[in-house]
Amino acid sequence: MIPQHWLEYRREDDDELIGYLSPGDESDGVYTPMTVFGYPLGDAGVYPDAVAALESTGLSYLADRWTLRLDGAREPIAVQIVEANPDRLTVKNVDYGHDGNIGDLFTLEVPVSQALSR
Known part of the structure; x- marks a missing residue:
């Protein structure tokens, strides 16, 4: 929050x-x-x-591509913002090099940590 x-x-x-x-x-x-x-x-x-x-x-930052560092991952993954509000941020995986599924959602606490970057 x-x-x-x-x-x-x-x-x-x-x-x-x-x-x-x-x-x-x-x-x-x-x-x-x-x-x-x-x-x-x-x-x-x-x-x-x-x-x-x-x-x-x-x-305009809502349309940017962001990177998200996941616990245990060697490299950050590319994500796009799905929903942003003062309570939480939801991003989706758009990184074809990541082991997870394209479109997987991640919900982050707000204010966001250093795990998210541009």
């Missing part, structure tokens, strides 16, 4: 949630732009820069 102290960021024109701003130390005034499932979209920066990172990316 997304931490309560993260700030929701919604598109102005349609009020769609496109991510979060994760505040750093309250005294430093920096924020890290995060996806709706808690993956960092860039480096921490001042509020306007973090907002600009979210706005320029939008929800």
Whole structure:
């Protein structure tokens, strides 16, 4: 589940949630732009820069190919996002080199761990 102290960021024109701003130390005034499932979209920066990172990316990251490191696997596998929300992330296997079946689903806790990457 997304931490309560993260700030929701919604598109102005349609009020769609496109991510979060994760505040750093309250005294430093920096924020890290995060996806709706808690993956960092860039480096921490001042509020306007973090907002600009979210706005320029939008929800395009949902269409990206991601990699998922499975416990016991030698190499990460290629996955695509099936469903993303503040509670959980579901991805599917799209890696023909993986022993599992194409389309196998994996559900991840949010915010996601370092097992998922772009």
